Amino acid sequence: MELRLPALHEEAEFRRAVAAVPADNPTFLHFHRADMSLADYLDVLRQQALGIDPAPGREVASTFLFAFVDGRIVGRASIRHGLDYPLGPMMGHIGYAVLPEFRGHGHATEILRLAILHAQTQLGIPRVLVTCNSGNLASIRVIEKNGGVFADECNDPRNGMRERRYWITPRD
Numbered sequence: 001m002e003l004r005l006p007a008l009h010e011e012a013e014f015r016r017a018v019a020a021v022p023a024d025n026p027t028f029l030h031f032h033r034a035d036m037s038l039a040d041y042l043d044v045l046r047q048q049a050l051g052i053d054p055a056p057g058r059e060v061a062s063t064f065l066f067a068f069v070d071g072r073i074v075g076r077a078s079i080r081h082g083l084d085y086p087l088g089p090m091m092g093h094i095g096y097a098v099l100p101e102f103r104g105h106g107h108a109t110e111i112l113r114l115a116i117l118h119a120q121t122q123l124g125i126p127r128v129l130v131t132c133n134s135g136n137l138a139s140i141r142v143i144e145k146n147g148g149v150f151a152d153e154c155n156d157p158r159n160g161m162r163e164r165r166y167w168i169t170p171r172d
């Protein structure tokens with residue numbers, strides 16, 4: 001698996017992934033609009049990585065990467081570069097998702113492993129906070145398999161749901 005942005009010649013694969021985004025996970029693609037070309041979308045993602053014009057409530061630079069396996073987009077990771085924004089302590093550094101047809105094959109576990117490595121080695125974030133909904137048993141398992149140490153539970157102010165917070169530190 002590689003975490004990276006699609007190349008311009010991979011627009012067909014990108015479009016297939018866009019079409020596969022499920023109704024139960026509409027936030028799969030951050031900052032994307034249906035009328036955007038891939039080139040325009042890549043520009044937006046590069047700007048977000050520099051912290052230019054971030055979304056309200058997420059006033060922090062963020063790196064958005066696609067998970068490729070054998071040339072197919074199976075999922076994505078979003079890495080927020082800091083926690084110093086209103087929802088930071090509740091959302092954590094890293095979000096991830098896998099497209100439905102690719103779930104149950106260990107992809108999320110590998111996406112989170114690579115995203116942690118990226119945060120630690122490329123972004124200088126040694127201690128990574130990862131959070132998930134307390135009812136999301138698959139995501140809890142993904143975090144625990146990546147060495148997540150449970151810290152506490154908090155309320156998501158957007159919907160009142162419980163969120164579990166985990167810290168992940170570099171492995172020896």
Ligand SMILES: CC(C)(COP(=O)(O)OP(=O)(O)OC[C@H]1O[C@@H](n2cnc3c(N)ncnc32)[C@H](O)[C@@H]1OP(=O)(O)O)[C@@H](O)C(=O)NCCC(=O)NCCS
Nearest residue numbers: 096097098103104105106107108109131132137138139141
């Ligand atoms: C949660 C999600 C990322 C998991 O992706 P995935 O690629 O299927 O996950 P993996 O295959 O790497 O691992 C899932 C683990 O959870 C376990 N699992 C799956 N469903 C489960 C359930 N209902 N109860 C308990 N464990 C469950 C699997 O058995 C596996 O553990 P194992 O390797 O010990 O067997 C995916 O379902 C998804 O994208 N959901 C929507 C977005 C989302 O919830 N993102 C996370 C936000 S924090």
